[in-house]
Amino acid sequence: MMEWTDRHCRHFHRLLTRRTRLYTVMITSGALRHGDAARHLDFDAAEHPVALQLGGSEPDELAHAARLGERWGYDEINLNCGCPSERVQRGAFGACLMKEPRLVADCVAAMRDAVTIPVTVKHRIGVDEREDYGFVRDFVGTVADAGCEVFVVHARSAWLKGLSPKANREIPPLRHELVRQLKHDFPALTIVVNGGIAGDEAIAAHLREVDGVMVGRDAYHHPWHMVDWDRCFLGAAAGPAGSPEAIEATEAKASVEAAMVTYMARQAALGVAWPAIARHMLGLWHGEPGARRWRQVWSDHRLRDEPVERVARLAAAARLQAARREPAAATAADAASAAA
Numbered sequence: 182m183m184e185w186t187d188r189h190c191r192h193f194h195r196l197l198t199r200r201t202r203l204y205t206v207m208i209t210s211g212a213l214r215h216g217d218a219a220r221h222l223d224f225d226a227a228e229h230p231v232a233l234q235l236g237g238s239e240p241d242e243l244a245h246a247a248r249l250g251e252r253w254g255y256d257e258i259n260l261n262c263g264c265p266s267e268r269v270q271r272g273a274f275g276a277c278l279m280k281e282p283r284l285v286a287d288c289v290a291a292m293r294d295a296v297t298i299p300v301t302v303k304h305r306i307g308v309d310e311r312e313d314y315g316f317v318r319d320f321v322g323t324v325a326d327a328g329c330e331v332f333v334v335h336a337r338s339a340w341l342k343g344l345s346p347k348a349n350r351e352i353p354p355l356r357h358e359l360v361r362q363l364k365h366d367f368p369a370l371t372i373v374v375n376g377g378i379a380g381d382e383a384i385a386a387h388l389r390e391v392d393g394v395m396v397g398r399d400a401y402h403h404p405w406h407m408v409d410w411d412r413c414f415l416g417a418a419a420g421p422a423g424s425p426e427a428i429e430a431t432e433a434k435a436s437v438e439a440a441m442v443t444y445m446a447r448q449a450a451l452g453v454a455w456p457a458i459a460r461h462m463l464g465l466w467h468g469e470p471g472a473r474r475w476r477q478v479w480s481d482h483r484l485r486d487e488p489v490e491r492v493a494r495l496a497a498a499a500r501l502q503a504a505r506r507e508p509a510a511a512t513a514a515d516a517a518s519a520a521a
């Protein structure tokens with residue numbers, strides 16, 4: 182997710198879940214051809230399994246970008262056919278590519294020829310006035326003929342005129358049933374559903390119908406939700422943060438925070454200021470007493486030149502103090518600010 186799932190965010194998420202597949206932000210094939218590839222592509226081995234998401238519509242350029250992705254060690258190349266932003270439309274890629282399934286097929290074929298890792302596609306269920314099931318069915322069929330075996334489907338149409346990207350994640354209605362229909366019509370393909378999914382029960386229900394679930398905003402805003410996923414859905418004995426039954430959740434959260442502080446101190450030595458990293462973990466204490474005060478400290482840019490260890494001490498003290506004062510009120514205020 183743009184601005185969100187950078188390598189620091191992925192480092193944080195890996196402290197909560199070892200087995201889920203993480204995705205990079207969308208990186209354009211042009212940026213990799215003309216820009217600093219290492220700056221865009223470097224990641225840490227601990228992030229595996231991790232997919233590189235590419236944006237582009239030029240087969241040769243995408244093949245070059247995919248080759249770089251494989252060389253850098255990514256586990257999957259994913260082509261973005263779902264982004265509705267005006268900038269992306271001007272570049273003639275993202276969601277508008279759904280109107281050109283043969284071009285997407287050419288892009289997939291070129292990338293598949295260039296790499297040995299899987300090439301997958303993320304897309305919507307429709308674009309603008311094309312919202313009938315036949316449109317997305319034919320898109321998937323055409324792209325599958327080029328060898329794509331995995332489709333991640335955001336179960337909303339993209340309305341390309343007049344809606345911001347944010348509104349395009351909220352206003353077009355969710356139609357999960359179309360994704361189930363795709364699985365029914367293409368049983369040999371791996372179909373992953375995305376869009377508006379939150380909570381283990383909802384994930385489990387989708388997994389009875391399709392092959393996978395992608396969770397975006399809920400995972401980012403409520404990262405602790407991920408702590409059960411390795412165990413619940415991915416066959417692990419327990420998540421890396423420990424079984425929630427076995428370890429008091431607050432202790433486990435504190436130990437994840439401590440690991441992030443160590444990481445931020447290491448990154449500071451490399452020139453990365455802690456606010457660029459801490460912003461990804463602001464949901465860690467969500468729902469706990471004192472979480473709002475804790476978040477305020479970690480978001481306080483007046484502290485940006487302070488050593489991260491000191492900020493961590495201030496944040497913990499603020500959280501505990503607020504929790505002691507008004508545990509119930511603090512939790513209610515957190516819920517209200519999260520809902521806002």
Ligand SMILES: Cc1cc2nc3c(=O)[nH]c(=O)nc-3n(C[C@H](O)[C@H](O)[C@H](O)COP(=O)(O)O)c2cc1C
Pocket residue numbers: 182183184185206207234261263264303335350375376377378395396397398399
């Ligand atoms: C801040 C933000 C950035 C996003 N950037 C991307 C992106 O780069 N590539 C992509 O395929 N989807 C992107 N998305 C869309 C999400 O991947 C996802 O499809 C969408 O949010 C619906 O899923 P959710 O309801 O689980 O969040 C972004 C979403 C958000 C909130």
